[in-house]
Amino acid sequence: MVRLHVTPGLRFTKGHGTENDFVLLFDEHGEIDLTPALVRYLCDRRAGIGADGVIRAVRAGSVPAGAGLDARTWFMDYWNADGSTSEMCGNGARVFAALLERDAGVDLAGGLTIATRGGTRTLSSLGGGRYAVGMGEFRLGDSGGGFDAEVEARGLVPARPALSVDVGNPHHVVALASTSELEALDLTEAPRVTPTPPAGSNVEFVVTRGGEVRDGIERGRVRMRVHERGSGETRSCGTGACAVAVAVRSWAGDGAPDIWDVEVPGGMVTVRIVGTRTVLEGPALLVADGEVDVSGVPATAPTV
Numbered sequence: 001m002v003r004l005h006v007t008p009g010l011r012f013t014k015g016h017g018t019e020n021d022f023v024l025l026f027d028e029h030g031e032i033d034l035t036p037a038l039v040r041y042l043c044d045r046r047a048g049i050g051a052d053g054v055i056r057a058v059r060a061g062s063v064p065a066g067a068g069l070d071a072r073t074w075f076m077d078y079w080n081a082d083g084s085t086s087e088m089c090g091n092g093a094r095v096f097a098a099l100l101e102r103d104a105g106v107d108l109a110g111g112l113t114i115a116t117r118g119g120t121r122t123l124s125s126l127g128g129g130r131y132a133v134g135m136g137e138f139r140l141g142d143s144g145g146g147f148d149a150e151v152e153a154r155g156l157v158p159a160r161p162a163l164s165v166d167v168g169n170p171h172h173v174v175a176l177a178s179t180s181e182l183e184a185l186d187l188t189e190a191p192r193v194t195p196t197p198p199a200g201s202n203v204e205f206v207v208t209r210g211g212e213v214r215d216g217i218e219r220g221r222v223r224m225r226v227h228e229r230g231s232g233e234t235r236s237c238g239t240g241a242c243a244v245a246v247a248v249r250s251w252a253g254d255g256a257p258d259i260w261d262v263e264v265p266g267g268m269v270t271v272r273i274v275g276t277r278t279v280l281e282g283p284a285l286l287v288a289d290g291e292v293d294v295s296g297v298p299a300t301a302p303t304v
């Protein structure tokens with residue numbers, strides 16, 4: 001196999017889902033040595049292209065992380081802007097779907113199972129540039145619907161109770177009283193979570209916005225902001241929206257809706273809770289294709 005280690009002229013696509021933006025690398029046969037240094041360079045908004053993360057589309061058989069899977073399965077190789085990897089990215093999965101549709105000719109009408117570091121997920125097209133992602137099982141940190149942690153953040157006094165939610169990657173959800181409290185938050189610095197999560201956490205702050213009945217079905221509505229592990233404050237987080245929906249429904253108790261419209265700074269996504277699983281729906285856009293000079297990126301050992 002030809003290893004294209006840090007070649008000048010790396011082809012990329014830029015895309016986003018509700019303004020959570022990604023550099024996408026279509027690398028079916030795993031020819032790119034994707035390293036933390038290369039990811040940091042690609043995500044740099046001044047010296048590189050600029051993005052919240054990098055997503056490589058590669059066949060499972062071409063990366064160590066895909067061991068044990070059907071070699072032909074598409075693997076979503078997700079990296080945060082700081083060069084760390086994560087188990088899963090919800091907005092990224094929709095953008096990955098748009099890329100596979102366009103560049104691999106995949107038909108998503110009937111659904112496609114992909115692999116991620118957090119397990120398998122399903123992608124389907126809803127038409128009109130919208131996609132649904134079967135996000136798998138969620139786990140609440142406190143099955144009684146309460147809190148199991150505390151979060152401190154700039155602009156938020158005193159510290160607030162939080163609920164940990166695992167949706168494949170780790171989250172802590174904090175309920176705030178008003179949108180003015182949400183807007184006053186300064187997320188340029190990472191919120192502090194106690195007890196300290198061993199692998200870090202994504203932290204969402206949420207306020208309720210009422211709800212409505214549409215097509216005879218009740219839907220809840222919330223607004224959130226997020227500080228992402230490895231990327232800082234972003235304009236949307238799909239796994240975070242799922243964590244928020246299950247936390248808010250759990251706090252609301254019996255009779256709370258199973259469908260939640262989640263407003264994020266970059267738009268709106270919808271989360272459907274089906275038993276112990278969630279489905280994320282929202283837009284995905286591919287906005288640019290190009291070639292980036294990566295000749296100056298220092299070579300380091302790949303970590304996939």
Ligand SMILES: N[C@@H](CCC[C@H](N)C(=O)O)C(=O)O
Pocket residue numbers: 020053080085086087088089090091092169170202228229230231234236237238239240
């Ligand atoms: N923005 C993503 C989540 C990306 C990963 C996260 N920062 C982590 O480290 O777990 C989403 O849309 O879910």
